[in-house]
Amino acid sequence: MFLTKTVILKIANPDNDLVETMQKYSDGMNYTSKVLFDNGKPMGAMKLQKLVYPYLRENLELKSQMSCNIPRQVAGCYKTLKKNKAKWQRVEFSPTSMTFSYKRDFTIDRDTVKITTINGRKPYSILNYDYAAQYFDGSWEYQASKVVLHNDGEYYFHLSIEKEIPDKEITDASTFMGVDVGINYLAVTSTTDKKCKFFAGGEIKNLRNHYKSMRARLQSKGTLSAKRMLKYISGKEKRLMRDVNHKISKEIVKFALENDISVIGLEDLTGIRNTTVSKVSKKNRHTHSSWAYRQLQTFIEYKARGVGILTHYVDPAFTSQTCIRCNHISKNNRNRLNFRCKKCGYENNADLNGAMNIEHKTRDFRYILESQGYLSATQTNA
Structure with missing residues (x-):
């Protein structure tokens, strides 16, 4: 590799x-x-x-x-x-x-x-x-x-x-960490032994809302100077998000090293923009669709690779709706930042519950591969 x-x-x-x-x-x-x-x-x-x-x-x-x-x-x-x-x-x-x-x-x-x-x-x-x-x-x-x-x-x-750098096999891994990315919390991590860390996004969210208001005012003017300012704001916002994602990804990988993590689990967010836009209100569509989820994941991936930690992408289906305790799935389990299982009553932060589910899916993948003997065959054909 x-x-x-x-x-x-x-x-x-x-x-x-x-x-x-x-x-x-x-x-x-x-x-x-x-x-x-x-x-x-x-x-x-x-x-x-x-x-x-x-x-x-x-x-x-x-x-x-x-x-x-x-x-x-x-x-x-x-x-x-x-x-x-x-x-x-x-x-x-x-x-x-x-x-x-x-x-x-x-x-x-x-x-x-x-x-x-x-x-x-x-x-x-x-x-x-x-x-x-x-x-x-x-x-x-x-x-x-x-x-x-x-x-x-x-x-x-x-x-x-x-x-x-030497290739590593996921079947050799014993410690895992799930990372849930979002807006209220830019990232939440959870390890196999239930250690967690939150990366708050409130300040960044407020700053981007400020840029959003500025864009609305400038777009209503439509002048040449307004268009130049819109271009400037767009570039400044992208640089801001890139810098934030670099810092957060660095801290996430540092947290993984401190906890001797072998594999970091991430959600496969392919098509997330189209899916998200259809589910949120028109007022909040720009905030959701322009959020640099994939960029953050990419930064985590290559920083992890540099220190010998594998990354694995899991199916994001129901990670935010599944109870980590009893596996009950329901849209009603989550209410914004709160998670409360309608079946067993388990309560937790919703993003932390999502990170725990991502870690669990990553760990399951490793043991399924080992039990079915697929990994060596896959690597041989690569």
Whole structure:
């Protein structure tokens, strides 16, 4: 199994060569995008490269590896459009990002990244931090990486790294933890031995309600400045949620380590947006449908993988309606944050009861696999 990460390092001394290279790279992306768009349908990267390579090299004076990276990126972008069944449209690229291949057009150590620009290979100092030192210890392999112009006007090197880590089998696991994600509590965890932790979401919920009110006022105005502000608010809200999800996922994995957890159970939330929208009032649909449930789970998954903890996704059906004590299922068992079983009278926090059910389903999966001998066969065929 491979663990991949992106380490963001600030470039301390960007110069005109770097800026001009990024501009020409963007020009090359847009020229290539026009060629592909005029073709009327996606095409393979190699075929596209043959059509645009001479122009990229001779007219834009881009280096050889850049002239190979550009058609690969553009071809991939249009394939994604087709895969997502989006309207066929020409994609425009801004001069905010360019991709480099390790060794061919960049090398790096803890303090310096050497990048191929239009005026040759140049060294740039990077502001490194103690947390990043671990990624320069020789155990990680460097992959194609990017120089990115952030919204703060500074240039950063997004270093992509990869490391192979030993595979673990779920049948070797003995301790489990379920994680229920939501809005009132962003996450609630419960372990096999009934230890739990709550991650409150009240402050974030109030802040997002504030953004919601601002959006309503700006949308009613409809002016150009209002539209610009709407775009700004949207970006700020996404950055807020991403930061919150990073922090919570880090704390969840830390809690799992402290309790010697082998497997973290999560709900398979595929299609959660469509299901949720149909069940909540129109007034609350944006809050529910835009909540970054899946992002939080993804962060938990890769952080857990990095410390040797497995993750497993379970069917979310009835986890919020099932009594953990007697297994009685009823919609009436849950009333907002309260859970009270209509059959046996068991009472608990509703989200904690859900986390306990997720842990139980994860643990059941492990023992079913072991008893039926499916796991080894599945891994053999993988």
